[in-house]
Amino acid sequence: MKNLNIQEVNNKEEWNSFIFKNTSDTFHQSWEWGDMHQKLGYRVWNIGVFEGKKLNAVCLIIKIKARRGTFLHIPHGPIVRMEIGDLRFENILSSLTDYLISLGKEEGCSFVRIASTLPRNIENDRIFKKAGFCNAPIFIQSELSQILDIQPTQEDLLKNMRKSTRYILKKAHEYKLRYMKSTDPNDFNMFYNLYKQTVQKQEYVGHSYNFIKQEFLSFLENDSVNLYFVFDNKTLLSAAMIIHQNKTGFYHYGASQKNKSNIPSSHLLQWYIIQDLKRLGFDRYNFWGIAPEDKPNHPWKGLTVFKKGFGGEERAYLQTQDYILEWKYWINWFVETVRRIRRGY
Template sequence: MRFPRNKYTMIQIREIDKKLWNSYAVSERFHTFLHSWNWGEFQKSLGHVVRRLGIFEDSHLLGIALIVTVRARRGTFLFCPHGPFLDIERRDAYEALLSFLRGAAQLDKASFIRLSPITKLSQQSLDFFRLLDFRRAPMHMHTDFSWILDVRNSEDALLHAMRKTTRYSIRKAQKEGVRIVQSCDRAELSAFYKVYALTVKRQHFVPFSEEYISKEFDAFQQDDHIRIFHAYYRDQVLSSAIVVFTANSGFYHHGASTLTFPKIPAAYLLQWEIIRTCRMRGYSWYNFWGIAPENIKHHPWEGTTLFKKGFGGFSEAYVPAQDYVLERKYWLNFAIESFRRWKRGFD
């Protein structure tokens, strides 16, 4: 497919292959799996058009951008999940990419371009996107705040750095005979989804469909980059997690639990075994994924955030999702998403 040439002649944008993509995407600078090759394959399985773009200066690869064309009832838009992987010091490269995306948006009849940057939050980074004529999106697409644990320390050191009650809960679960099983068998998804459905009913959040989770699993399984973890007590699954492995990290992407035995802290031991698995696989980081922003009371993720922080680690805050408006139809999407944000309690 041909796209309009951009005026930034030193910068070239073109689609690249898996080998070149992965050689750049595995950088430890970016704590995400949403820009992996496998995430692109997952998006294709959902029926989206996917472009994997390399941003070049002459023959040097400056960055990459995974672009997904999303066709929703509220309108079509181009979306870059946790990307692009491109230094904001290179404004010329960003402008060239944006020029290319405007051409792609015209071909796809998209009304706006949305970036969900992995750029660390600062006044400088916010000003950067504002000067490129982006505006803050009305709704986050992926987490803007992550909780990350460096797992390169010894197990004793990791346990020592945890909150006292977290450490106690791990040992109690071990003493009570909680058993952790991990699997790459797709058949285990049914057990996960049963617990997940109970979690949704209890916590009242909008769930991912079983088809969505299954297709995500298939996309990462082909490269051995995903595992299902179950915590068993008396032969019942009390807690489950789906963990993605990529970019020298493990990512806690989906979680579920039951209250069948409320005094058995199975979820704590489950997380500890995931941390140990990351270490055994030679990774540097375990990413607990989304947490609530600091100093916001009654956030829907308040309890989950307290749980995750108990294991030790540090937070990373990213620039919130940014929209580049192309057509007036954007404002219908803006109104719908603003209402959804309010309804879900994120205001």
């Protein structure tokens, strides 16, 4: 392999074109995800790894300042050209690691965190350990996703669902609900209000209004987001925010409330979304994070049962990797280890 050259990529079209050609597993390395963080006040770098003039990998880097420590975060990256083999990837990771170490020290960081979408296997783990990484105590991006191929016919999609889910969907017409799809920023508050109620009732840590609103606006600039709603008369029952890129719809946020009639609105809204994406020519629906089967007390267990009811397959990613830059990392390690245990992850 020729000498690798690392430099910033400032062209949105070049960046996203490379991402879309080489992965459909995430939108967290897209230009829009970096743009969102930049507008929220984070420092962001769009780095390309070149062999001569050929772009072989990209890496969106976000500087995170938290009370537990400051670090460089690579969310669901780096993204590497698909035909790159293990040996060439080792060289890319080695060069990229040197760059990240230098940048991290310049920025006063205590560690670098890479949350890759590479398959979770022994070889990929070996490559990262050889580069000096260790397993992180907790994840930031999901390490396990449920992905549904929506190209089969509607009948085949239903046939491959769990029996109880299929039964609910076949009765959809009986509930006489009203569905709505929107990209109107004025509808965002309606979504967020229900999302906030859901977070409070289910007692989990959600994202702030500003964070999700800026995500919506950044992806809206590229026509890559939709809000979906389902109503019983005028009562909003469920809502979802879907990011769509590269023929994939990503179920990033959901919200719902219980209703007196026990209408399974979350199931019905998901089916509406799947049908809409299918009609628009999408190939995949990514339900996003699910819980591993060997953790029966995981806080996502109920959500996982819900998502898996629609069928699809699990995709496990390499465990999140940390590169330690200074001793303060161990403060972060302790805080995150306690947090992981308390939350049941």
